[in-house]
Amino acid sequence: MSEQVINPRFRGFIGLTTHPEGCAQSVRQQLKVVQAGCPGSGLGTMLVIGNSTGYGLGSFLTGVFGYGAKALGVCFERPPQNNKTGSPGWYNLCEAQAQARAAGKQVETIVGDAFSDEIKAQVVAALKERFGPVDCIVYSLAAPKRLDPRDGVLYASTLKPVGKTYTGKSIDLRDNSIGEVTIEPASDDDIQGTIKVMGGEDWQRWIELLDEAGLLAKGCRTVAYSYIGPQVTYPIYRSGTIGKAKEHLEATAKTLDQLLQQRCQGHAWVSVNKALVTQASAAIPVVPLYISLLFKVMKAKGSHEGTIEQTVRLFNDHLAPGKEPQLDSEGRIRLDDLEMDANVQADVDHLWQQVNSENFLELADFEGYQRDFHALFGFGLDGIDYSQATEVDRSL
Numbered sequence: 001m002s003e004q005v006i007n008p009r010f011r012g013f014i015g016l017t018t019h020p021e022g023c024a025q026s027v028r029q030q031l032k033v034v035q036a037g038c039p040g041s042g043l044g045t046m047l048v049i050g051n052s053t054g055y056g057l058g059s060f061l062t063g064v065f066g067y068g069a070k071a072l073g074v075c076f077e078r079p080p081q082n083n084k085t086g087s088p089g090w091y092n093l094c095e096a097q098a099q100a101r102a103a104g105k106q107v108e109t110i111v112g113d114a115f116s117d118e119i120k121a122q123v124v125a126a127l128k129e130r131f132g133p134v135d136c137i138v139y140s141l142a143a144p145k146r147l148d149p150r151d152g153v154l155y156a157s158t159l160k161p162v163g164k165t166y167t168g169k170s171i172d173l174r175d176n177s178i179g180e181v182t183i184e185p186a187s188d189d190d191i192q193g194t195i196k197v198m199g200g201e202d203w204q205r206w207i208e209l210l211d212e213a214g215l216l217a218k219g220c221r222t223v224a225y226s227y228i229g230p231q232v233t234y235p236i237y238r239s240g241t242i243g244k245a246k247e248h249l250e251a252t253a254k255t256l257d258q259l260l261q262q263r264c265q266g267h268a269w270v271s272v273n274k275a276l277v278t279q280a281s282a283a284i285p286v287v288p289l290y291i292s293l294l295f296k297v298m299k300a301k302g303s304h305e306g307t308i309e310q311t312v313r314l315f316n317d318h319l320a321p322g323k324e325p326q327l328d329s330e331g332r333i334r335l336d337d338l339e340m341d342a343n344v345q346a347d348v349d350h351l352w353q354q355v356n357s358e359n360f361l362e363l364a365d366f367e368g369y370q371r372d373f374h375a376l377f378g379f380g381l382d383g384i385d386y387s388q389a390t391e392v393d394r395s396l
Ligand SMILES: NC(=O)c1ccc[n+]([C@@H]2O[C@H](COP(=O)([O-])OP(=O)(O)OC[C@H]3O[C@@H](n4cnc5c(N)ncnc54)[C@H](O)[C@@H]3O)[C@@H](O)[C@H]2O)c1
Pocket: 049, 050, 051, 052, 053, 054, 055, 056, 057, 074, 075, 076, 077, 089, 112, 113, 114, 115, 140, 141, 142, 143, 144, 225, 226, 227, 272, 273, 274, 275, 276, 277, 278, 279, 280, 281
């Protein structure tokens, strides 16, 4: 037992402390959205790769609590140690799994490197011993690096433009001012490294491994997450190194779709999701400014959603058994439809042209951005008395 009063400490887009009870409260809030918006049953066994934060956590909660799935997750999180708080994803899962077990649901998470053969083997063993073949596989990793066990090389993902230097507006999260960032173009190694980490190769390995192990249930559906976004973020996102990786991921979906159709009458899709505040997106230059302006516009229009609303909509409209997903001309699910609405984008673009350090707080919903960002680490949540000590030692 180790109870402590925990104060927020941030450096740029990195949280240095985590509030365990705040993370638990965030999960409880997300569960309310799931329970109000989903049928409660319908899914058999689910595997979520990257289930501790962001879109993966939303998928895990939606599958388990919204569709009654028994679920196995994989993530890379830090447990509390020597009175130091664990990482946010650790505490998110402590609460999610405690709530699931209290409701009689079978859930489990394997903590370790999802890219490694060792963790893949542990997942296969757990499925064989305790879960059985999988009906739904969500691939939601966002990682800075990947050690490929086949060649032993440690690949790094970068966020750089391709072809030419990019200069554009961005929030400096150290002092919350608007300035210009200049980012030099990627090298070929940067591009290849980013594709290795964030492209579809590892997703394909997971699916092939589960197929070889006889663990794909009839009709198994798998989804991985992508992003496109507007022209203003193209140089750094869609036409940048990360965009090349997303193109690879989307091409992999087509390969896996054919494989799954043949092997188990299943399907693979990419879902293009909305830009939201997660640990992964906070690290991308330009994107936090775009998100702050987007939130201002979408909240005013009443079309704003968070990760949990997005994953509930994904399952309800597209992914749940028996649903026929609505696909775009490239075969992708588009959960970014409300973000990319022409009126929303015209308003965001208008604000983008005007925004500067002086008018930023007025034009953008930076308060909302920061609230969401702090909430990732368990801070600023309603219903939590932050002056009280909270238990840091929590187990999954
Ligand atoms: N956040 C957005 O705005 C946004 C929008 C559209 C699509 N996406 C995509 O959604 C996916 C998930 O991103 P997110 O924003 O939810 O990120 P996130 O940082 O919140 O979550 C990443 C997850 O990956 C896990 N992880 C990272 N490295 C791992 C490793 N080596 N082994 C095991 N687990 C590991 C983490 O533990 C966590 O569960 C990504 O593909 C991202 O590109 C994000």
